[in-house]
Amino acid sequence: MPVTTLDGHEVHVDEEGFLTDLSEWDDELAGVLAAQIGLTLTDEHRAILAFLRTDYAERGETATLRRASAGSGVPVKDLFRLFPQKPAKKMAYVAGLPKPVGCV
Structure with a gap:
């Protein structure tokens, strides 16, 4: 897997830029990843990221949009507001997880 440097963080990524070593992720790197796609993280974003990482640890797969909404209690429309276009x-x-199954 390729290694890239983002704001001083060396991380292993796949061909689309998703982290392949989940242990390399931390809150500071989340901010760097968010900035890469034009986002500035707020507490709302961080709550979603925390849910996603916990859910991934329990289930072994990245949550779909519907599961993220149901599990976090954040309506889908708000997920689109927080993470526009392809939430x-x-x-x-940004959570440092693999791309969800079915995402293009």
Whole structure:
């Protein structure tokens, strides 16, 4: 897997830029990843990211948009507001998780 440097963080990524070593992720890197896609993280974003990482640890797969909404209690429309256009893909990217199954 390729290694890239993001704001001083060396991380292993796949061909689309998703982290392949989940242990390399931390809150600081989340901010860097968010900035890469034009987002500035708020407490709302961080709550979603925390849910996604916990859910991934329990289930072994990245949550779909519907599961993220149901599990976090955040309506889908708010997920689109927080992570515009492709929320499931962007949430996974910033959370340092694999792209959800079915995302293009």
